[in-house]
Amino acid sequence: MMKSVCLVLGAGAGIGGNVGKRFAKAGYHSVLCRRTDEDGLKKLVGEIEESGGSASGFLINAVKPDGIEDRVAAIEADIGPIEVVVYNLGAQIGDRALAETTYKAFERGWQMATFGLFRLASAVCPLMEERGSGTILVTSATAAVRGNSGQHSHAAAMGGRRMLCQTLNAEFGPKGIHIAHILIDGAVDAPDTLGKMLGPEGFQKLRETRGMDKEGLILPEKVAETYFHLAQQVRSTWTHEMDLRSFSDMPWWNH
Numbered sequence: 408m409m410k411s412v413c414l415v416l417g418a419g420a421g422i423g424g425n426v427g428k429r430f431a432k433a434g435y436h437s438v439l440c441r442r443t444d445e446d447g448l449k450k451l452v453g454e455i456e457e458s459g460g461s462a463s464g465f466l467i468n469a470v471k472p473d474g475i476e477d478r479v480a481a482i483e484a485d486i487g488p489i490e491v492v493v494y495n496l497g498a499q500i501g502d503r504a505l506a507e508t509t510y511k512a513f514e515r516g517w518q519m520a521t522f523g524l525f526r527l528a529s530a531v532c533p534l535m536e537e538r539g540s541g542t543i544l545v546t547s548a549t550a551a552v553r554g555n556s557g558q559h560s561h562a563a564a565m566g567g568r569r570m571l572c573q574t575l576n577a578e579f580g581p582k583g584i585h586i587a588h589i590l591i592d593g594a595v596d597a598p599d600t601l602g603k604m605l606g607p608e609g610f611q612k613l614r615e616t617r618g619m620d621k622e623g624l625i626l627p628e629k630v631a632e633t634y635f636h637l638a639q640q641v642r643s644t645w646t647h648e649m650d651l652r653s654f655s656d657m658p659w660w661n662h
Contacts, residue, residue: 409487410436410461413638414479416469416527417441417495421597421627422546422634424451426493429631430638431460435491438482439464447599469496469523470515479530488538491638492531494524495546498564502557513560520564521571528575535584542585542638545572549592549659569648576647587637590650592659596624623655 413430417423418439427437428451439451439462448464455462463486467474482489498520500512524545535541551569554562572588579586596618617623630651637646652658 410434411490412436412438412482412487413491413493414438414482414489414531415440415493415495416467416475416523417493417497417546418448418451418464419444419495419597419599420447420451421595421599422591422630423493423495425627425631426495426544426634427451427462428455428458428460429628429635430491431455431462432458433635435461436486437462438478438486438489440467440478442466442468444599469526470518475523475526476530479527479534483534489531489534490540491542491544492527493544493546493634494527496520496523497548498568499548499561503559504557505559508559513563516560516564517567520561521567524568524571528571532575532579532584536579536582539583541583543575543587544634544637545586545588547572547588547590549590551588551590553659572648580645580647583642585637585640585642585645587646588648589634589637590648590659591625591630591652592650593625593652593656595630596626617655623653625651625653 413435415423415427415437418427418441427439431437437455439448441448445466452462452464465478467478469475496519498516500516545568547568548565550558550562551565569588572586576586596614633651640646
């Protein structure tokens, strides 16, 4: 029997993996996709299955031709209709002055943040349009609305991601497809993103000083609850853009 699918592109141990777990808990088959770390992917799938959920995992490179398109087609043929898509790919290359930002690095940010989302939409929107429903949830960043020094690639890429969400919504919202742009305005308590940037000791120190019970870091499992809520909204009250941050962080527009 084919199941309704929640497809997560960028299913790490942070937001993506937790979103997959939340949808699996609600009865969806979560298809978790990431570029590297097959062991981590197997662990996520195992955790979902041990909790009574249904999931599968695939390593794909969203930048390579046909990777996204082929995976969408295979899911629809072999698992079930994709009702929810979570586009959770990051595009951060770190702070770089203009002279240190190569053409290749700048283009890679665009490929991951904007072109990848375009390709995903090109693959799933016709299917969702035919069914008359569907949800596309797009994780974004502060750079989508504020261009800081050293963020030439990231800001341009995420700004493009935000505008693409708006154009997709303008075309497909009236056709029953809910597209939401979710701006993550702060540090996320995620071991394979922030943890890798800071290193094990730095990450643990930050968690002890700002995270855990202090709730000064954005908790992925709580973000997952918000994503699930967005996917359950009735179309008379759809949310098309929102931002999330810890209570102790200053909003992007105030600094």
